[in-house]
Amino acid sequence: MTHEKTIFEKIVAGEIPCHKIYEDDAVLAFLDINPSERGHTLVIPKQHCENIHDMPDEVAQKLITAVKKISGAVKKAVAADAIMLRMNNGAASGQMVFHAHMHIVPKFEGVFRKAGEHIKYVEGEAEKIASEISAHL
Numbered sequence: 001m002t003h004e005k006t007i008f009e010k011i012v013a014g015e016i017p018c019h020k021i022y023e024d025d026a027v028l029a030f031l032d033i034n035p036s037e038r039g040h041t042l043v044i045p046k047q048h049c050e051n052i053h054d055m056p057d058e059v060a061q062k063l064i065t066a067v068k069k070i071s072g073a074v075k076k077a078v079a080a081d082a083i084m085l086r087m088n089n090g091a092a093s094g095q096m097v098f099h100a101h102m103h104i105v106p107k108f109e110g111v112f113r114k115a116g117e118h119i120k121y122v123e124g125e126a127e128k129i130a131s132e133i134s135a136h137l
């Protein structure tokens with residue numbers, strides 16, 4: 001079935017730029033453009049699936065394996081105290097991009113952010129963080 005390409009499929013196709021962290025035959029990881037915290041990363045399957053419900057098992061396995069590895073690199077790169085994983089599956093859960101993706105969000109002791117709060121990177125900071133995360137892989 002055809003559908004209108006999502007922004008993440010355009011990133012996979014190289015039609016839209018991203019701050020790339022990791023790529024293999026099955027997945028792509030890059031910084032979230034509107035981060036909840038420094039180092040907020042998205043990991044997506046290259047194969048199009050809308051969310052967890054239409055994701056083939058072998059794709060899900062590759063995605064979670066990559067998420068585990070990249071979570072450790074994010075935690076080290078930004079010296080986070082913890083990592084929150086989040087995956088929205090369906091509009092009612094808050095999914096806005098209908099290409100499956102896992103959020104890796106660093107968490108810090110004593111830092112409480114309001115729901116929906118975002119941080120902004122200063123000039124050059126996103127490139128630096130993306131390369132520091134890559135370096136920890």
Ligand code: AMP
Pocket residue numbers: 007016018031032033034035042087088094095096097098
């Ligand atoms: P969700 O609500 O789970 O669908 O989250 C979609 C996420 O994609 C949001 O956190 C957005 O900030 C992020 N996002 C949207 N467009 C881009 C983009 N071009 N590059 C990186 N992240 C993006």
